[in-house]
Amino acid sequence: MIIDCHGHYTTAPTALQVFRDLQIAYAADPKNNRPPAVPDIPDEAIRPGIDGAQLKQQRERGTDVTLFSPRALGMGHHIGDFEVSSVWARFCNDLIHRVCTLYPGSFVGVAQLPQVSGVSPKTLIPELERCVKELGFVGLNLNPDPSGGYWKELPLTDRWWYPLYEKMVELDVPAMVHVSASCNPCFHTTGVHYINGNTTAFMQFLAGDLFKDFPTLKFVIPHGGGAAPYHWGRYRGLAQNLNRPPLSEHLLKNVFFDTCVYHLPGIELLTKVIPVDNILFASEMVGAVKGIDPETGHNFDDTKRYLDQITTLSQDDQDKIFFKNALRVYPRLGPQLAAMRDK
Amino acid sequence: MIIDCHGHYTTAPTALQVFRDLQIAYAADPKNNRPPAVPDIPDEAIRPGIDGAQLKQQRERGTDVTLFSPRALGMGHHIGDFEVSSVWARFCNDLIHRVCTLYPGSFVGVAQLPQVSGVSPKTLIPELERCVKELGFVGLNLNPDPSGGYWKELPLTDRWWYPLYEKMVELDVPAMVHVSASCNPCFHTTGVHYINGNTTAFMQFLAGDLFKDFPTLKFVIPHGGGAAPYHWGRYRGLAQNLNRPPLSEHLLKNVFFDTCVYHLPGIELLTKVIPVDNILFASEMVGAVKGIDPETGHNFDDTKRYLDQITTLSQDDQDKIFFKNALRVYPRLGPQLAAMRDK
Numbered sequence: 001m002i003i004d005c006h007g008h009y010t011t012a013p014t015a016l017q018v019f020r021d022l023q024i025a026y027a028a029d030p031k032n033n034r035p036p037a038v039p040d041i042p043d044e045a046i047r048p049g050i051d052g053a054q055l056k057q058q059r060e061r062g063t064d065v066t067l068f069s070p071r072a073l074g075m076g077h078h079i080g081d082f083e084v085s086s087v088w089a090r091f092c093n094d095l096i097h098r099v100c101t102l103y104p105g106s107f108v109g110v111a112q113l114p115q116v117s118g119v120s121p122k123t124l125i126p127e128l129e130r131c132v133k134e135l136g137f138v139g140l141n142l143n144p145d146p147s148g149g150y151w152k153e154l155p156l157t158d159r160w161w162y163p164l165y166e167k168m169v170e171l172d173v174p175a176m177v178h179v180s181a182s183c184n185p186c187f188h189t190t191g192v193h194y195i196n197g198n199t200t201a202f203m204q205f206l207a208g209d210l211f212k213d214f215p216t217l218k219f220v221i222p223h224g225g226g227a228a229p230y231h232w233g234r235y236r237g238l239a240q241n242l243n244r245p246p247l248s249e250h251l252l253k254n255v256f257f258d259t260c261v262y263h264l265p266g267i268e269l270l271t272k273v274i275p276v277d278n279i280l281f282a283s284e285m286v287g288a289v290k291g292i293d294p295e296t297g298h299n300f301d302d303t304k305r306y307l308d309q310i311t312t313l314s315q316d317d318q319d320k321i322f323f324k325n326a327l328r329v330y331p332r333l334g335p336q337l338a339a340m341r342d343k
Numbered sequence: 344m345i346i347d348c349h350g351h352y353t354t355a356p357t358a359l360q361v362f363r364d365l366q367i368a369y370a371a372d373p374k375n376n377r378p379p380a381v382p383d384i385p386d387e388a389i390r391p392g393i394d395g396a397q398l399k400q401q402r403e404r405g406t407d408v409t410l411f412s413p414r415a416l417g418m419g420h421h422i423g424d425f426e427v428s429s430v431w432a433r434f435c436n437d438l439i440h441r442v443c444t445l446y447p448g449s450f451v452g453v454a455q456l457p458q459v460s461g462v463s464p465k466t467l468i469p470e471l472e473r474c475v476k477e478l479g480f481v482g483l484n485l486n487p488d489p490s491g492g493y494w495k496e497l498p499l500t501d502r503w504w505y506p507l508y509e510k511m512v513e514l515d516v517p518a519m520v521h522v523s524a525s526c527n528p529c530f531h532t533t534g535v536h537y538i539n540g541n542t543t544a545f546m547q548f549l550a551g552d553l554f555k556d557f558p559t560l561k562f563v564i565p566h567g568g569g570a571a572p573y574h575w576g577r578y579r580g581l582a583q584n585l586n587r588p589p590l591s592e593h594l595l596k597n598v599f600f601d602t603c604v605y606h607l608p609g610i611e612l613l614t615k616v617i618p619v620d621n622i623l624f625a626s627e628m629v630g631a632v633k634g635i636d637p638e639t640g641h642n643f644d645d646t647k648r649y650l651d652q653i654t655t656l657s658q659d660d661q662d663k664i665f666f667k668n669a670l671r672v673y674p675r676l677g678p679q680l681a682a683m684r685d686k
Contacts, residue, residue, distance in 0.1 A: 186487070191578070203534040231566070288577075293579065
């Protein structure tokens with residue numbers, strides 16, 4: 001079995017963006033605009049974007065299941081207030097649930113939360129509970145910078161976030177640390193804001209003591225952990241300088257990395273430096289980097305190909321990366337897949 | 344010969360920080376404080392921090408020359424106005440010049456600029472000219488985020504920066520892209536702000552067309568290029584998505600990476616992915632990551648050791664990384680070393 005732990009719904013029906021554009025206009029000028037009504041979207045509008053893109057590529061590449069969440073770039077937590085963000089998150093999550101229901105076993109949901117910069121994470125709990133308990137989602141995306149590139153939030157290790165973490169522990173769902181669009185002209189969204197967001201989260205976890213308070217809390221840092229594995233010596237050294245325990249004790253029971261690194265040398269480094277128990281297969285397709293690498297003749301984001309070329313991995317190591325770690329890190333995933341199969 | 348292109352004066356005399364503390368108090372409350380007088384610092388106060396630390400380690404590790412600039416963390420461009428930043432940069436640069444004069448041939452100066460967020464880069468030209476023409480400096484450090492972690496500046500590719508670039512081209516001096524301290528609680532300074540600053544600059548260069556306007560302008564991206572080499576496939580793919588030429592044409596005639604990556608697998612990746620002509624030896628000692636790596640028994644920042652273990656590099660490749668590239672990228676360095684030797 002191959003589980004891709006990182007896929008976003010980038011080929012959603014046009015009606016989703018039409019609604020969002022109206023909602024953005026409303027958020028910008030609530031006096032002169034009405035909150036738009038959430039449209040009904042028929043199954044027939046959903047199928048082409050899945051059959052012809054996401055599912056097609058899963059099949060071509062041999063992926064069985066994708067942990068599927070709303071488009072990261074589209075979360076736009078910097079737009080509007082909590083009400084706007086709530087309606088939007090709910091609509092996006094419902095659409096993910098529709099895909100999971102239409103294609104049982106091929107997609108399992110991961111939630112977008114109605115984050116707004118400066119608004120307490122307590123407010124995120126109802127939508128998280130709804131997604132997990134009612135929609136069968138197995139994880140969530142957590143944006144460490146809902147300001148959209150201005151980094152106004154407290155670090156992820158601050159007690160401010162604790163109410164959400166308490167609920168995550170109770171529900172046994174991990175969070176993928178994932179920013180949304182950058183509106184800061186310094187930061188290209190997929191080229192640098194995503195990567196910086198990951199590096200930032202890793203260093204926050206390193207400098208803090210969050211996992212003393214939450215020994216079972218789990219985070220997946222996508223895009224191969226940002227810069228962290230490449231600078232692993234720097235981070236081991238900084239942990240030592242900051243009187244933290246070795247990283248294996250300090251955070252590797254709680255922090256995991258995905259394989260969204262789009263060339264073989266990067267995947268080689270990742271698998272060499274990071275313990276195999278901490279690596280989860282992912283491709284983020286259909287996603288951030290499209291197109292064929294002229295150096296290989298294959299898609300940049302066909303990360304399975306790179307992993308297949310790593311000869312130092314045993315069969316058990318490969319199984320861990322391709323599905324065993326995902327089933328362990330997302331404890332609800334196995335039961336959810338079984339329930340879907342039984343339907 | 345071995346040239347370390349990235350060393351900061353982290354062991355300066357106490358008088359420097361005493362002055363700076365008074366200056367920070369003045370900047371915070373100019374009505375109730377006077378601008379402090381720049382103190383005289385005798386040679387005897389300078390020698391111990393060099394003889395017992397920087398020069399001692401250079402000799403132990405076999406480095407002949409360090410391109411030496413004021414402490415990056417201390418630049419503090421977010422503190423005070425242009426007058427404060429000018430007095431501080433001038434004092435720091437003069438002290439670098441003192442070290443270079445006391446230890447001719449072992450240190451060559453690289454300038455701190457009196458940057459202030461929102462103030463035109465035109466204002467940086469007089470101090471840059473003074474450092475190059477009067478003090479014999481061969482390069483400069485350019486902070487893409489003088490706001491100290493809030494990223495309020497325009498991208499480095501914006502025309503706003505062009506007056507400085509025109510002067511850099513005229514003087515034939517490259518800039519190392521280096522942020523200073525972060526006052527944003529999200530960003531640990533050496534753990535993440537430095538690395539993110541480098542990744543950000545790289546993506547700005549990738550997304551822009553700066554080197555069409557300045558074909559001879561050169562930048563060194565330190566700390567191994569931030570996350571860029573690890574995600575080289577992502578960046579090649581994004582260049583393709585953004586209709587940019589291949590990176591070799593688009594920016595590799597102008598953008599170089601140092602070797603401040605503190606473990607062997609990182610250096611292996613760097614030398615595998617980045618053309619050897621674009622890699623400059625550096626250690627940033629005595630610097631950001633102190634101490635002995637328990638896995639190797641050697642200093643984390645002893646980057647020469649990692650390079651010595653890369654068996655795929657020919658003698659000429661090694662020479663390029665250890666000194667030939669530095670002499671090419673910093674055209675004033677060779678003549679400056681010759682002039683120092685003749686004195």
